[in-house]
Ligand code: C2E
Ligand code: MG
């Protein structure tokens with residue numbers, strides 16, 4: 205503790221105790237008992253004023269708090285003036301309002317209220333506002349009951365026998381007291397910065413003593429003759445002013461911003477219960493004093509018990525709410541915030557006991573596939589099952605939590621060595637060996653597990669979690685690399701494949717139905733890998749999309765194919781060209797590059813078809829804009845593999861589509877039966893209604909070709925007509941076809 209703190213509170217304690225002691229010690233006369241407070245209180249007020257001014261000038265506090273303290277400095281100056289006036293006119297101040305009363309009620313109270321209310325408060329929502337109103341209301345009602353019982357009530361009841369001035373005094377002080385009580389409660393309940401909380405609590409506590417002394421004075425006024433020999437009000441005033449001074453003292457040395465973030469605002473204020481308690485206590489006192497057993501004693505007792513029950517019930521609900529707020533609804537594990545708390549506590553405990561703490565971070569592999577493939581209910585099931593595995597793998601006292609999504613964490617307290625943490629990981633892996641059943645699908649749970657361990661006082665919670673996170677990602681990477689060690693090598697080779705001249709373009713003829721005449725070709729890329737031979741696009745296009753190499757590959761294919769088709773056209777074969785374009789290629793500038801290549805080789809815009817799949821995101825404005833630009837110049841857009849992706853119908857309206865390519869999985873179903881042709885027929889009808897062209901993909905048999913022709917499909921491609929082949933082979937085919945036609 206700092207020396208200034210000891211000095212201040214030591215001195216404050218001495219003042220309060222001395223004044224109290226003088227009250228208690230009978231040897232002094234009444235006037236002697238008053239002399240000491242008359243010296244002590246002004247001194248305390250001066251102290252309060254000095255500290256308030258210091259708070260108002262403290263650079264560490266924010267501007268709003270400093271302004272509030274400036275106003276309160278003025279209030280304390282008024283308080284000091286009022287005190288001095290009271291002392292000077294002490295003997296003549298029996299009549300209300302004395303100069304002291306005027307300064308106190310007219311200056312000190314409004315200034316103090318203004319100062320308190322201008323303390324910066326937290327922003328609050330609508331629900332918060334209601335809570336504040338209710339809490340402040342409870343405190344005010346409690347205060348009002350005190351005032352009514354001791355001051356206002358007796359004044360009203362005995363109005364006839366009371367001096368008008370006494371009645372006015374009896375009313376104005378309670379009103380003033382309640383107003384300031386309102387201000388302080390409002391500020392406290394709404395929540396102030398950490399730096400302002402203690403000072404405001406002290407102002408509130410001081411004000412309670414002020415209220416007690418005023419109640420006591422009111423009591424004296426309405427009961428002339430009783431207790432006339434005591435002067436307890438001086439005791440209360442001294443204590444009240446000491447507390448105001450303490451508030452200013454605390455504010456003058458608090459560091460606003462630094463402590464700001466460390467507060468978590470209590471969700472429930474205890475203040476209203478204070479109001480309830482005071483009100484009930486008064487009720488009991490009044491009932492007992494009346495001495496009337498029937499009916500009041502029983503009724504008041506009943507009311508007391510009822511309120512008690514309601515309060516307990518509320519406490520139970522609050523507990524329950526709190527429990528809900530810190531548990532993960534799906535798995536019943538701790539949620540992120542409880543886990544953080546548990547980790548913080550484990551670290552503190554570890555520091556005390558000299559033990560290590562470890563964190564396991566677990567990320568499920570393949571959760572997305574289960575979720576997407578089997579539905580969300582299945583995904584949830586998997587999470588719940590995995591939560592059970594985690595629980596079984598650790599001790600009951602370890603906290604297991606779900607951080608969100610498919611990420612879990614365990615806090616292992618007092619774990620000892622890293623080997624112990626590893627044995628927990630082994631236990632978890634054992635648990636995971638048993639596959640789980642989701643619906644009628646057997647799923648093997650796989651997960652990447654990260655571990656981080658800290659000795660006592662080595663790392664904080666955040667640092668430890670970060671280490672665990674890094675460890676988990678390392679595990680993930682190791683697992684992925686382990687599953688396919690040459691993916692990385694392949695990805696690297698892909699980057700140089702175009703420059704190394706390893707890419708080829710094959711062409712698959714597109715024919716009209718039913719005559720099978722070749723009217724176009726689709727360009728399909730192949731990779732002639734020096735060691736692996738020909739690599740199919742499905743094995744490297746996804747990788748190229750991931751690494752970005754697809755831009756280079758795509759641009760190369762486009763130019764090759766356009767040049768080739770232009771050459772065929774020069775040779776008299778009027779073909780159109782379809783080229784596949786990946787979503788990653790749909791970037792600003794693509795359309796311009798396509799136009800430039802078409803212009804270079806003189807291929808008409810109408811004869812280029814850009815094929816995109818439903819992996820193009822319709823929400824991506826850049827991709828959609830690029831497609832529009834292509835479309836505006838006459839280039840046609842085809843939706844490839846139509847019907848196999850998501851939100852198919854939305855694509856038709858969001859993208860400028862001209863052609864639907866019926867996926868080969870639907871064509872494969874064509875077997876002459878009505879059931880077999882349902883999808884193909886539906887797609888054909890849909891495109892007719894939307895005035896789109898259709899191309900059937902993957903036609904492998906004459907039967908399928910005939911059936912498609914029967915359904916009104918005009919274009920088709922597939923092994924039945926021709927496989928994808930090198931340009932030379934297509935030239936031969938075209939030559940044959942021309943020869944046949946001649
Ligand atoms: P796609 O655009 O749907 O191409 C049609 C695929 O079906 C080709 O596979 C073709 O060989 C195959 N195919 C054609 N007729 C038949 C048939 O009758 N039966 C069967 N079973 N299959 C048939 P390929 O060449 O392996 O290409 C696979 C996918 O790779 C293409 O699907 C396309 O999405 C993508 N792709 C190919 N070349 C490129 C390219 O240059 N750029 C981009 N972005 N993607 C490409
Ligand atoms: Mg295609």
Ligand code: MG
Pocket residue numbers: 844845865867868901
């Ligand atoms: Mg396709």
